[in-house]
Amino acid sequence: xxxxxxRKFARAEAxxxxxxxxxxxxxxxxxxxxSGLMRPYMRPIYPDAKAAGTAITISCQPGDNLMIHAAIxxxxxxxxxxxxxxxxxxxxxxxxxxxxxxxxxxxxxxxxDAGVRDVRDLTEMGFxxxxxxxxxxxxxxATAGSVNVPIVCAGxxxxxxxxxxxxxxxxxxxxxxxxxxxxxxxxxxxxxELKTRERLKAGELGMDFYGLRTKLAELGVRYVDELE
Numbered sequence: 001x002x003x004x005x006x007r008k009f010a011r012a013e014a015x016x017x018x019x020x021x022x023x024x025x026x027x028x029x030x031x032x033x034x035s036g037l038m039r040p041y042m043r044p045i046y047p048d049a050k051a052a053g054t055a056i057t058i059s060c061q062p063g064d065n066l067m068i069h070a071a072i073x074x075x076x077x078x079x080x081x082x083x084x085x086x087x088x089x090x091x092x093x094x095x096x097x098x099x100x101x102x103x104x105x106x107x108x109x110x111x112x113d114a115g116v117r118d119v120r121d122l123t124e125m126g127f128x129x130x131x132x133x134x135x136x137x138x139x140x141x142a143t144a145g146s147v148n149v150p151i152v153c154a155g156x157x158x159x160x161x162x163x164x165x166x167x168x169x170x171x172x173x174x175x176x177x178x179x180x181x182x183x184x185x186x187x188x189x190x191x192x193e194l195k196t197r198e199r200l201k202a203g204e205l206g207m208d209f210y211g212l213r214t215k216l217a218e219l220g221v222r223y224v225d226e227l228e
Contacts (some may be wrong), residue, residue, distance in 0.1 A: 017186065039155045
């Protein structure tokens with residue numbers, strides 16, 4: 001594809017994004033049939049990092065953060081940067097200064113399938129980042145890429161305007177077109193889990209209320225008092 005910057009695209013509704021973010025990665029992932037999860041090497045730079053927003057997608061050359069700078073011009077309040085590189089990279093492509101610029105334009109976080117630097121500064125300013133690596137290796141601003149085109153980030157397809165939910169459990173992508181439906185499914189799942197939690201706290205066995213005794217029997221598992 002010729003290097004391209006898409007200036008306009010549809011975003012998910014803000015209340016839907018907030019609901020998905022409040023429910024968290026694990027619940028959202030389960031609610032959408034265990035799909036959309038990025039690879040588990042995408043880890044937050046500090047333990048309690050949490051973010052949810054609409055995706056600004058960025059395709060960069062490895063070791064070159066030119067297109068991250070280009071993307072910030074088109075960010076709005078509640079957006080989250082999602083960065084991939086055309087080949088594997090662990091260079092530190094994003095740091096404190098870029099975070100300051102991004103935050104000034106409403107960006108709520110960064111998902112980057114590459115490296116990040118200035119981790120102490122980013123942590124102190126409370127700018128949430130999920131990255132493949134931490135590296136002080138600097139980058140250049142020399143090669144064209146694309147903004148707001150479909151990308152693959154850590155194994156997940158992301159399109160501009162999709163909802164990104166990220167927390168200590170990882171990062172999950174929700175397609176913009178299905179975000180409202182997934183939000184309702186996630187709320188239903190959360191309500192169900194509240195009831196399940198109370199039953200487990202009361203001592204009831206999951207073996208019973210999940211009907212797992214029948215499953216064990218179907219699998220040919222036998223109970224004996226002692227080995228023969």
